[in-house]
Amino acid sequence: MLLGALLAGMLGAVAVPAWAHTPYRQWQVYRQRHLVIGASREDAESYPKAKELQAFLEEHLPDASARVARARTLQRLADLIATDQLRVLLLSLGDAEALMRGDDPFAYAVPDLRTLARFGDHVLCARTEFPDAHAWILAWTFAEHDRAGQPTDLPVPVHTGVELALAGEPMPPLPDDLEADASEEVEVPHRH
Amino acid sequence: MPTTFRALLPLILTIALAAAFTARADTTDSKWATEVVIAKQGDHCADDPSCMNRLHPAIPPVAHANPGDIITMGTRDALDSDLTLDSIADDMAALDLNLVHPMTGPVHINGAKRGDALAVELLAIDPDQYGYTLIVPGFGFLRDLYTESYIVNWKLTARGAVSDQMPGITVPYEAFPGSIGVLPGEPEVQAWKAREAALAEAGGIALAPQPIGGLPAAVCGPEGSHAADCLRTIPPRENGGNMDVQQMQVGTTLIFPCFVDGCGLFIGDVHYAQGDGEVSGTAIEIGAVVTVRASIIEGGGAGMVAPQVSGNDEIRDIEPTRFHQTVGLPLKAAGEVPIYVTYLESEKIGALENLSEDLTLAARHALIQMIDYIQAEHGLTREQAYILASVAVDLRVGQVVDVPNYVVTAVLNLDVFDKYRN
Numbered sequence: 001m002l003l004g005a006l007l008a009g010m011l012g013a014v015a016v017p018a019w020a021h022t023p024y025r026q027w028q029v030y031r032q033r034h035l036v037i038g039a040s041r042e043d044a045e046s047y048p049k050a051k052e053l054q055a056f057l058e059e060h061l062p063d064a065s066a067r068v069a070r071a072r073t074l075q076r077l078a079d080l081i082a083t084d085q086l087r088v089l090l091l092s093l094g095d096a097e098a099l100m101r102g103d104d105p106f107a108y109a110v111p112d113l114r115t116l117a118r119f120g121d122h123v124l125c126a127r128t129e130f131p132d133a134h135a136w137i138l139a140w141t142f143a144e145h146d147r148a149g150q151p152t153d154l155p156v157p158v159h160t161g162v163e164l165a166l167a168g169e170p171m172p173p174l175p176d177d178l179e180a181d182a183s184e185e186v187e188v189p190h191r192h
Numbered sequence: 193m194p195t196t197f198r199a200l201l202p203l204i205l206t207i208a209l210a211a212a213f214t215a216r217a218d219t220t221d222s223k224w225a226t227e228v229v230i231a232k233q234g235d236h237c238a239d240d241p242s243c244m245n246r247l248h249p250a251i252p253p254v255a256h257a258n259p260g261d262i263i264t265m266g267t268r269d270a271l272d273s274d275l276t277l278d279s280i281a282d283d284m285a286a287l288d289l290n291l292v293h294p295m296t297g298p299v300h301i302n303g304a305k306r307g308d309a310l311a312v313e314l315l316a317i318d319p320d321q322y323g324y325t326l327i328v329p330g331f332g333f334l335r336d337l338y339t340e341s342y343i344v345n346w347k348l349t350a351r352g353a354v355s356d357q358m359p360g361i362t363v364p365y366e367a368f369p370g371s372i373g374v375l376p377g378e379p380e381v382q383a384w385k386a387r388e389a390a391l392a393e394a395g396g397i398a399l400a401p402q403p404i405g406g407l408p409a410a411v412c413g414p415e416g417s418h419a420a421d422c423l424r425t426i427p428p429r430e431n432g433g434n435m436d437v438q439q440m441q442v443g444t445t446l447i448f449p450c451f452v453d454g455c456g457l458f459i460g461d462v463h464y465a466q467g468d469g470e471v472s473g474t475a476i477e478i479g480a481v482v483t484v485r486a487s488i489i490e491g492g493g494a495g496m497v498a499p500q501v502s503g504n505d506e507i508r509d510i511e512p513t514r515f516h517q518t519v520g521l522p523l524k525a526a527g528e529v530p531i532y533v534t535y536l537e538s539e540k541i542g543a544l545e546n547l548s549e550d551l552t553l554a555a556r557h558a559l560i561q562m563i564d565y566i567q568a569e570h571g572l573t574r575e576q577a578y579i580l581a582s583v584a585v586d587l588r589v590g591q592v593v594d595v596p597n598y599v600v601t602a603v604l605n606l607d608v609f610d611k612y613r614n
Binding site: 069072073080 | 283289290341
């Protein structure tokens, strides 16, 4: 349960500092207790791909408690990640680049967008504030099961936590408010 | 008859008849009151210059009306959503909560002054054809027990609401504005903001101003003139707003204290039907066209603390003709700390099985029994039962004297089941 315990700690613990940015603190807690993957109706491929990803995570990272959120428009996804209401998006390569730059169809840029993993023509993205440890755990899990492609030659830079995982570096420390949830008996995984 | 005139006669008759029917086609053209119409524009509040989702006295009026005018407002659903009949639970987590609640207005009532009261008579509500009820994770009265998203899409007519996801059920049409009120004044904004900040500081659930998504953007958006002071529409306050009181039916008159000149009337968040309690956090949420008429009670706001309502037989008309009722007491399991008191950090509450004079716990006790009954007796799933409770179960105070066990009951309107109706 090493990963499970870490993910259990990862979930929900950042609710307090983030809640002031959201209208419903309780809903914010839900969105952080689950790894909610944002997809969009405008990109018809993104939703079934996100559901596949959810199924994968349910099997290999069950404590991530992955869920999928399907927005009607790509702009809605931008609004949600820009206001901390969603933290992870599944976007096409082109949409991810457009969101980072603020190009059409997006009304503004999210310049700190980073890649967590690549799945064919889509990338899983988060902002830089997504903790390195969480990104590391996801990248480690995908790599361990050969689930994601190599995140090279991507228009959106790779998240620092992913870089560390793929370089075989140990997992970065959890954010301070998560340390209490990671008990001493938990082993920190290392990629072999 | 001259030849020329004979030749033109059909044309003349056509023009004459057309003119006659245009001028007096039927009763439509016979008017006795001035109508102020504020129609919806665009898909969302952000597209509509008559829509706002924050409250502040600096928000300019979108229309002016005289006392006695018929005011018709197109309103949006509570979440300013893009949900549709084919929406699924995964669509819910992508809702932008910064857009809650879109309100139509404010309407300046000519002649009204701060210190007056505004009497608003509800004349009509014309619902959209689609509505939804949600279980929102982390939200609602039993949010600790219902942690997953769930959505019921309703097809609406003037007879009732039906859903493929709720077979055998027709919820009667008993619409009312979930949110209706008047603008706060500057003193109220500062006082309410301060008290809510104090509550939040103590760990309670209170929402600070949020400029992101705030409308109108010129006043309440990130670059708005009063971005830090625009109040969220989620809590009802002394100016009304998101009261969610189902007795505010068509035919009743709502009376609001006015805090600004012109009062600043706004309406939105119409509920097609709702039980007392709205326990899942949502009713049958709809957009609608709402028609009202306002009058001024000079100086009437001075003695008012909060809105009041007067009516005739409207409450009787929404009562069930048959019902089932559960009785709730302030009882719980030892070790359980009810979610609504966790912020008080009391060391006493957890160990007790019986709390004193606690209506909220009694309501929870009654509701959980009711959900069990609906599942066992009517074969609904626990999610369907919670949804049904939100739209057709009334939580009612039985008594607040028989210490320690105050009583709240849950009353299910059995008329919603098609098996009991002709």
